[in-house]
Amino acid sequence: MIVDCLPEIDRAISSFAHAEIVSAHAEFVNKNLRMGGESFGIWLQRRLDGKQGWNKAELARRSGLSATSIGDWINGKKLPDPVSVKKLADALGADVLGAYRVLGWLDEPTADSPFQADLIAKIRKIDWSIEDGRHGGIEGALNNILDLDRRRIEEQAKREGT
Numbered sequence: 001m002i003v004d005c006l007p008e009i010d011r012a013i014s015s016f017a018h019a020e021i022v023s024a025h026a027e028f029v030n031k032n033l034r035m036g037g038e039s040f041g042i043w044l045q046r047r048l049d050g051k052q053g054w055n056k057a058e059l060a061r062r063s064g065l066s067a068t069s070i071g072d073w074i075n076g077k078k079l080p081d082p083v084s085v086k087k088l089a090d091a092l093g094a095d096v097l098g099a100y101r102v103l104g105w106l107d108e109p110t111a112d113s114p115f116q117a118d119l120i121a122k123i124r125k126i127d128w129s130i131e132d133g134r135h136g137g138i139e140g141a142l143n144n145i146l147d148l149d150r151r152r153i154e155e156q157a158k159r160e161g162t
Contacts, residue, residue, distance in 0.1 A: 001083065020023070030162065035044070039102050039103075040073060040076075040079060040080075040102055041075060041076045041097070041134060043099065043102045044070070044073055044074050044088065045074050046127075047092045047128075048074070048130045050091070050129025050130055050131075051092065051129070056070045056071055056074070059088070059091060059092070061076045062091040063084075063087040063088050063090070063091035064087055065084055065087055065088065069084070070088075074115050079103065082105070085099050085100065085103065092129070093131075094129070095128065095138075098124075098128075118138060123138075125136075142152050
């Protein structure tokens with residue numbers, strides 16, 4: 001179930017995970033610049049393209065980063081540092097953990113069952129840059145499931161405590 005993936009997400013967001021990401025950054029940049037850094041550039045360009053009326057200058061304004069750096073990242077000339085990735089993701093309304101995964105800074109979440117693996121794969125295929133209400137719908141559905149699970153656990157605890 002998705003609930004089982006939440007502890008991994010919490011760990012990834014922790015300051016320890018952030019420190020690991022920062023420490024691995026220099027080695028990764030050297031390795032991936034030779035490969036052209038295409039994956040992150042494509043990731044960034046797709047999200048920028050999904051923002052109607054946005055260009056590099058607008059993303060620069062909203063993220064506080066330079067348009068030149070954004071262009072270098074899109075073109076694979078350089079790779080951003082973790083703080084810049086966070087600023088880009090925040091400005092674009094994108095998942096920062098997904099960006100870290102594209103860059104290879106975080107491992108992919110693991111699934112405990114084929115159902116979980118299939119669900120995770122489907123979620124990854126969604127184009128999150130499109131603003132058509134899908135975020136709220138999916139988040140609402142997941143929150144409903146989490147609420148049901150929470151209530152079930154609370155009711156079970158009450159029965160066992162009585």
